[in-house]
Amino acid sequence: MTKSWKYEQAADHIKKKIKDVETVSIVDYRRDMSLESIPTNKAYRVDGVHLYADILNLSEMLSVTSEEGVTCHRRTLRFLNLHYRAVHRILDRCDARRVDFHNQRLHSVLTKPYNTETDAEAKRVRRSVAMAQLIIDVLQETGDADEKIPAAKVRVGIDTGTALAVNNGRRGGREPLFLGAPANHAAKMSGGGTKPGIFLTNQAREAIGLDSVNKPAVTPLTAAEIEDCEEKAELGVSKEKIVEEWEDDLEANPIGAFDFSRHTPPLRTLDITKLTPGNSRRQEAASAYADIDGFTAFVADHIDEEAEDVVRVFHVIRAELDRVLTCDFDGRRIRFIGDCLHGLLCNGTVQVTDEAETISTATLCAGALRSSFELCLEKLGDEGIDTTGLGLAIGFEFGPMTVTRLGMRGDRVRCSVSRGVLASEQEQTRCSGDETAIGPLAYGAATQAVRDLFGSKRKVSGLDYNEAVEALSEKGDGTAKAVKAAAFAAAAPAIAAASDRIVRPYAESR
Structure with a gap:
């Protein structure tokens, strides 16, 4: 066929x-609104901070063998699975929403604290920076030497602003998808180079009192700037705790072979x-x-x-x-x-x-x-x-x-x-x-x-x-x-019928 x-x-x-x-309705996103199962003809206008985390060494995992065979695919998928399960725990503990986990790229959004709270945007950005550093630190510990799985090298991009949340899926697999500058700019920050670190757009930098820079995609936050965000964010969870929970979960629920x-x-x-x-x-x-x-x-x-x-x-x-x-x-x-x-x-x-x-x-x-x-x-x-x-x-x-x-x-x-x-x-x-x-x-x-x-x-x-x-x-x-x-062949009958309608009257007139 x-x-x-x-x-x-x-x-x-x-x-x-x-x-x-x-008919489409646009609704401002407010406290306790669900982002699940948004109707096709509806969107939420969401103020939030978008975080993209790219695993820089995925290509290295896919190149562990000269031939792209079963071995390299098994190792790569286990590599991603180990790190995904760790990041999943971080998002849960930090009250962040996973938007997508596409191969080497994680997209998450933080909407809390809401704008009804004083300095809400600055607090969201600082919390995102602290969470980004936690992701980087944890993924340094979640490799598997026995399976030749390395730690992940991570580059994070962050932006803040208003985006539209719409439905992205069907038949029980619905989840929000965000349209707008903050999601795209955060993605460009994370995908803008091969150097690990945390990279903020100028809008996100200004939200926490940092100066704008000419090239934000090549200007990572300094250790002092990250530490300041960590202290003010007070995530309430440590790298050690996440790794411990991750190890306990793997023991209780092994990944199994691919x-x-x-x-x-x-x-x-x-x-x-x-x-x-x-x-x-x-x-x-x-x-x-x-x-x-x-x-x-x-x-x-x-x-x-x-x-x-x-x-x-x-x-x-x-x-x-x-x-x-x-x-x-x-x-x-x-x-x-x-x-x-x-x-x-x-x-x-x-x-x-x-x-x-x-x-x-x-x-x-x-x-x-x-x-x-x-x-x-x-x-x-x-x-x-x-x-x-x-x-x-x-x-x-x-x-x-x-x-x-x-x-x-x-x-x-x-x-x-x-x-x-x-x-x-x-x-x-x-x-x-x-x-x-x-x-x-x-x-x-x-x-x-x-x-x-x-x-x-x-x-x-x-x-x-x-x-x-x-x-x-x-x-x-x-x-x-x-x-x-x-x-x-499909058009032939229609062409023949049209030709017959033309030829027959002419023949009859003769």
């Missing part, structure tokens, strides 16, 4: 999603909620990232006067990108990371992945994602919603991929990590809002038609679905030729 994109299906789905958010099996394609049918360390998946596949370019600036421009439109744009685009990946191309969404979609695609059998077909399908899927994205902007524009400045940056790579869930029973988080996953994200980051990039491994294993399309720079501008199908099929790509033939 060919996988393809159809304009009519996309337009109909987008129309329905626009209808779902026809055991892998393949999932029979398509990946769309993979039920991630049933995965555990002992029931994980591993196979060759394509990893794709699609990021809404310019969305941070878009939120900043509209959050005060047109916050409802921010929610509308986000939900409509996100739902349509998800539909294209899963319904049109039988892929599996791993998660939304802010305004970015991460998913996997695989063609083949339970025993083996068809490399060339998978990469060609990923190329067509990338084109379809852009076609649907542009159609979303068009339909939202018809409703009078401004989407100026938005684009879609897409990157994908091929290689051995893993899918599992980490953490403790009752609070597991999904995880898909590999060299290819990290590489696909890097490919996406080198794209502007109208570009698509292919990773070097995917490029090398692709058909000549795919390589010709992306060129020596492995990047192409304005690649939509129709262009992808035509460009690949003209160069003999079997996947694209099958898609084009199926589309022609």
Whole structure:
């Protein structure tokens, strides 16, 4: 069965999603409000401090063996699981909210103390700094020498301000997702270099009385500045206590070995909620990232006067990108990371992945994602919603991929990590809002038609679905030729009927 994109299906789905958010309500977040199960047409305006913690040596873990085999994946997943379980305890004890734990990157938010308390913002920032240092200190102790698991090297980014909390999930897996500058700026601080430490935006620095700096992403807090925050925050929990509780928990609830099996394609049918360390998946596949370019600036421009439109744009685009990946191309969404979609695609059998077909399908899927994205902007524009400045940056790579869930029973988080996953994200980051990039491994294993399309720079501008199908099929790509033939066969009856309506009257008049 060919996988393809159809304009009519996309337009109909987008129309329905626009209808779902026809009326949107924005509510100021207040004490004791739940951030769980936020309705699609609602958002909370939240004042808080956002903290991103990046584990800098994840790539090192994935490179412990020359070949990306089972051994390196097992060690990497155990590495992440050990550290995640430690950080989970810290967040609980510090009254912070985990927003996401995406491979090497943790996102959490602190909303307490609330703004009804004097100097609330400064107290939240100091508490975040103290918590960040606690994370750094604890993760220095949570390696496993016997399993060749090192301690984590951590870089933390922190920002403060107002963001919109919306729903991020479905079918019992709902959790909040934050749209706005503080979440994005904190992420840029944590991802802005390879030097460990705690990095604050100038807004966060000023909130606790520190001077602004020219380059905050390369200016970590000093030991004295961190110590001052620790003293004033009074977290009430020590590194020693967290490590002790973590060790007790591991003894009572061992992680167990990571055991892998393949999932029979398509990946769309993979039920991630049933995965555990002992029931994980591993196979060759394509990893794709699609990021809404310019969305941070878009939120900043509209959050005060047109916050409802921010929610509308986000939900409509996100739902349509998800539909294209899963319904049109039988892929599996791993998660939304802010305004970015991460998913996997695989063609083949339970025993083996068809490399060339998978990469060609990923190329067509990338084109379809852009076609649907542009159609979303068009339909939202018809409703009078401004989407100026938005684009879609897409990157994908091929290689051995893993899918599992980490953490403790009752609070597991999904995880898909590999060299290819990290590489696909890097490919996406080198794209502007109208570009698509292919990773070097995917490029090398692709058909000549795919390589010709992306060129020596492995990047192409304005690649939509129709262009992808035509460009690949003209160069003999079997996947694209099958898609084009199926589309022609489906359209043949309508074409014949239209031709008959024209020819018959002419014949009768003779």
